[in-house]
Amino acid sequence: MSDPEVVVSAPGKVILFGEHAVVYGRKAIASSLDLRTHLEVHLLPDSTSVTLELPDIHLSKTWQMADLAAARPTDVDLKNPSPPSDQYLAALHRLAGTDADNTDARSLALLAFLYMYTSIHATARRCPAGRFHASSQLPPGAGLGSSAAYCTALAAGLLTMCDVITRQEGKNGADTAWCKDDLEVINSWAFQGERLIHGNPSGIDNSVSTFGGAISFKSGEISAFKSVAQLKILLVNTKVPRSTKVLVQGVRDRYNRLPAIMEPVLNSIEEISCTCEKVLQELGSPTVEIKENTQGKYYQVLEELVDICQCLLNAIGVGHPSLDKVSSITSKHGLHSKLTGAGGGGCALVLLRPDTAADVIDKVTTELRDCGFDVWETAIGARGVSQHS
Template sequence: MDKDIQLRPREAGELKEAASRWTEEELTLINSWAFQGERVIHGNPSGVDNAVGTWGGALRYQSGKITPLKRVPMLKILLTNTKVPRSTKVLVAGAKQKILKFPAIMDPVLDSIDAISQECQSVLEAMPENPSPEYYPVLEELFDINQHHLNVIGAGHPSLDRLCRVTASHGLHSKLTGAGGGGCGITLLRPDTSPLTVEAAKRDLCACGFECWETNIGAPGVTLHSSSSLNAKVLHALLES
């Protein structure tokens, strides 16, 4: 679980970025405070979520080291919330217990997860130079293999299995994101995926009681917005809060 590629989602129709930008010093401060929030929620967080949320783009996390990826493609996904609550601390503790109990079994699984991350990184970094559709079946296979491995280490949940079955019935490939144990999953959308297919998948996911959004990953990090860039619905919500 300590080897991963992280990409920041971008909401569909994301608000326009204001002309002013955060300085590096300000970003460092934002990141440090965001990390303290992660500590309150997760106990001993990796620092990945706050880092990618602050600086955006994509990064690789391995053995406590965070390395930004210089270039990544913009990928379309479905982001689905199963609405199943989970505790990251409990899930991590359970995975560690399983690793300690069955090291000869679990260590190769972790090595395979690391190899999946390395292969994914190679594909993502190659795509901007050569945006070939042949990369998408590779990413889909990596999604499937990774999801099975995450189930093995104890990060799965019946709600996530259901999510994967529903999207698979529409020819789409999904995996959990975050700690697992419920929470959210992501579904990769090829550029040529039919809008009718996407809408049908969203309809079936919502019928399961899930929430679902179309979005992109590999987006900018924290941005400063002016009130004039907010749409009326968002501005009203802020004024009411």
């Protein structure tokens, strides 16, 4: 088996504050999550085929280079990609062995890959035969940006292999990132991949996955933080299925019934987002010396924001007994948690201070897993898409 020619990874994302309120024009905060999707590109110079391997969803598929070349579009702007035409999309479906009614994860993952491979290959100097192996630490369908991390890693790997963006050379095995212009190109392609998967995405997930750190978003405007602290968290997947569409509609129904009550609740959620933005940027600022006692004050504010926001999200109707269970277990050990994403089950995050004792983390993790939940110790504010030596 050949060594990989290119290895890249891209992070997932969490919504820190502002869930649901963002639908009503309020600010929300999202951050990169240091659970990542990795892509290895193995060159096969004597081969005439391309293989995509996605072991997490039990998928492996091979195409002949000639068939992929026949589907290439003729009018591709590598720096400013556009959605596929109906004719081009039909050709991609034929290659994938799917049709427009296939919306399962396997079919959509194939489409995103084929779209990027054939489009980038259309005008690039080279896009050789090879094996593309993608694996992820992110659970699919949990609202953690797994599809965006996949699309971002694909874009970075293909654009690098085809010499569209500069190949990175880290020193002494260090991971490296691209310049801002190259990251913008990666982000553009990742967004188009997300459009194939989700139809009409906001662009938040792929932006966080590409650039890392944290962003605020409000009324369609995305603003990256100049600096952001990396915070340790426990990420908890309750594995309770939920429908984002149903939850959003439930909040809308409550808003329509009780606008005078819901408006101040949504305003309070936005104030939490604004306060979080200030705290994270001050904690992460390289020009501010954070003393131990000052750092404690910042974390106390964040813990209060977590507790208040969880109560407000319960008030607008997106809580769930499984999330209450997470809060009960974590608070017993002096930790603070809230839902992240749509609510109604799904995932929660638990804020950890830098000095949180290891035995406390172990106890909480064990108790949560005993409830049937998945738990990861990870960080937010992680680096964006990166190339590995």
